[in-house]
Every structure is written in C-alpha cells, then in structure tokens.
Amino acid sequence: MDLHLALGxxxxxxxxxxxxxxxxDICRRLGPPRKANPPGLSYLRLFPGYQKIVNGFVNRIAALSYDGMPMVERTKLSAWGSVQWRIRQRLLKRWGKKAGGKQIFxxxxxxxxxxxxxxxIDDLFSSAGSDFQGKPVVLNQGGSYWRPVFSTQYYGDRHVVVVNRDPRxxxxxxxxxxxxxxxxxVKLFCKWYRQVMSLRDQKEWASPLVTTIQYESFVLEHKRxxxxxxxxxxxxPTARSTYDPEASKRNVDKFMKILSRNELDVIEKELSDYLFL
Structure with missing residues (x-):
C-alpha cells in the first residue's frame, strides 16, 4: 500500500x-533465509523464480528510468560525500560514461x-506450483485493519477477515x-485505543468484502x-485443521492475571464500549 500511495x-x-x-530492498532481504531467531522463510525457496518475478514487476511499474539519486539518498551523504558525488558525476559526464548513483523512476x-x-502476486503464488494450486491462500495481516478494502485491492478476488479483541x-x-x-x-493506552479506533473507515468495514470476528467468540464458540x-x-467446516481452540481458551482472560486491579478498572471505565466480557 505504501508503494501504491507513493506512486499514485x-x-x-x-x-x-x-x-x-x-x-x-525489502524484496532482497526477504529472499534468503533469515539467520535470526526464529528463522524466517526463504522466498527464494518458497517461490521459484522469485527474483525474476520481482525484477519483472519493477520494470513494468516504471514507465521510464534514468541514472541519478533520489533526494532522500542525497540527504544521507555527509558534506564531503556530497562534494565527492558531484565531482564524480561531472567527471563521468565529461568522459562520456554512464552516471553513477541509483536510478530515478x-x-x-x-x-x-x-x-x-x-x-x-498471482505470479508469485502460481510459481510455487502444486503447493498453492486450487487452494485458498490465507495471508496473515495482509492488509490494514483501518482500510481493509483499499489495502487489499492488489489481491483481486479476495475476502477480508478483520479480527477484534477485548482491549484488556x-x-x-x-x-x-x-x-x-x-x-x-494504562491511561495513555485508553486514549490511544479510542483514537486509533476512530480512524477506521466505517464504509469499508461495512463492505460485503469484509467480515469481522471477535477473537474471544471464535475461541469460546469455536464450532459456531x-x-x-x-x-x-x-x-x-469439516476440513482438517491444526488449530486447537482449547489451547487458546487459556488466553481469553489471561489479562486478569497480568493486569493490576487499577489497570483493569481504568480500561473497564474508559473503554466500556469495546469490552467483550
């Protein structure tokens, strides 16, 4: 979505x-397996032809490109670095060689x-072969909670499930x-919570493309x-699932053991409209 807004x-x-x-840069970092703990998925392994697909997409969304340096990159240079870059650019131009720096798109x-x-996105998943063929693809946090329709328009035929949870x-x-x-x-949290909830696009939340579920209801009334x-x-509904609602039931009211009585009282008073229990 950030890329879309910057280009549009x-x-x-x-x-x-x-x-x-x-x-x-993000695509480059997602390619190889992460060495951090826990290790991340390698997109190079998950999606055959990953780098070629990324390169093709970049080429197709750029109507033209030329050598230069975006302003944000130039501001990262030191005073001496900026002088060196300008001298280098002039010398390259004088010698008739390709200018250095990054491309401008x-x-x-x-x-x-x-x-x-x-x-x-279609190319990525179709490149994975039989792993995704004929199966619904579920993307965790694949869009914006506040703009569930606008932020997922890149997926084509989709349905968005938005999950709410008790603020405690x-x-x-x-x-x-x-x-x-x-x-x-806790008082700052209550102000923060009310403000971010006010930023939801109500028209998008009412869209037939969007379904909202309550985390606590999904756990306690799992079958329904x-x-x-x-x-x-x-x-x-009979499809095999590895999800165990019994394990999640322990987390539904875990906040009762974590939060102090004062913190619970503040949230229950300030955010009573959003409480589940």
Missing amino acids: QGFSVNSASSAIHEFI VPVEEQTFLQEANQF GIFASFIFGGYAYPGRD ETEKLCDILHLS
Whole structure:
C-alpha cells in the first residue's frame, strides 16, 4: 500500500523513486533465509523464480528510468560525500560514461500499477506450483485493519477477515513487547485505543468484502464461529485443521492475571464500549 500511495496519490519524482528502491530492498532481504531467531522463510525457496518475478514487476511499474539519486539518498551523504558525488558525476559526464548513483523512476499510471500489482502476486503464488494450486491462500495481516478494502485491492478476488479483541487483552499483550505501542501507561493506552479506533473507515468495514470476528467468540464458540466463517469463505467446516481452540481458551482472560486491579478498572471505565466480557 505504501508503494501504491507513493506512486499514485502522493506522487513526486523523488518519493516514487525512493519507494521503489525501498520495495527492491525489502524484496532482497526477504529472499534468503533469515539467520535470526526464529528463522524466517526463504522466498527464494518458497517461490521459484522469485527474483525474476520481482525484477519483472519493477520494470513494468516504471514507465521510464534514468541514472541519478533520489533526494532522500542525497540527504544521507555527509558534506564531503556530497562534494565527492558531484565531482564524480561531472567527471563521468565529461568522459562520456554512464552516471553513477541509483536510478530515478517515473511510474506508470495508477490503474496500470494496480493491474501489475495483482499480476505480481498471482505470479508469485502460481510459481510455487502444486503447493498453492486450487487452494485458498490465507495471508496473515495482509492488509490494514483501518482500510481493509483499499489495502487489499492488489489481491483481486479476495475476502477480508478483520479480527477484534477485548482491549484488556490487547493492553496485556503490549506490556511484553511492541515498542511502537503504549504498554506502560494504562491511561495513555485508553486514549490511544479510542483514537486509533476512530480512524477506521466505517464504509469499508461495512463492505460485503469484509467480515469481522471477535477473537474471544471464535475461541469460546469455536464450532459456531467456524461454520459461519467457512460459509462466507466457501470452505468445508469439516476440513482438517491444526488449530486447537482449547489451547487458546487459556488466553481469553489471561489479562486478569497480568493486569493490576487499577489497570483493569481504568480500561473497564474508559473503554466500556469495546469490552467483550
């Protein structure tokens, strides 16, 4: 979605070029297996022809490209580095050689980009052969909670499942990680939660493309919720699954043991409209 916005509604020559370079860098880092703990999937192994597919997509979303350096890259240079870069550029031009630096990209029109993005994703999964052929593909966090329709338009024929959770459980999870989220101050969390919930696009949430489920309901009323979800997604409710709702039941009210009485009281007062239990 960031790439789409930079090449479309937020277009400028510099921002578009920076966004494409960032996309190329992310794809490069996703290619080989991660050595960190836990190890990550290798897209090079999962999707045969991965790098060729990425390169083809980049070529198709760039109407033209030429040698240069996006402004954001130039600002990373030191004063001396900037002087060296300019001298080098002048010498290369004088010698009639290809200029150094990164490429500047001018993107295709937005509708063409959307078509190519859809084709790019189709190419990835079709390259994986029988592993995905004839099977529904489920992408975890494959879109934006706040813009579930706009952020998933690159997938073509899709249905979006948005999961809600009791804010007490969310705050308890923030305590143990996620430095981008307020997990140390319950009053700040309540303000944060109300604000981010107000940013939801209500029209998109009401779209027939979107189904919302409550995490706690899915766990405690698993059979009923599974049948409802499978009906919407045209799946068999008897299909084999490795998910064990009994294990998840221990997490439904785990926040009662993690949060203090004061933290529970604050959330139950400030966010009463969002509580499940």
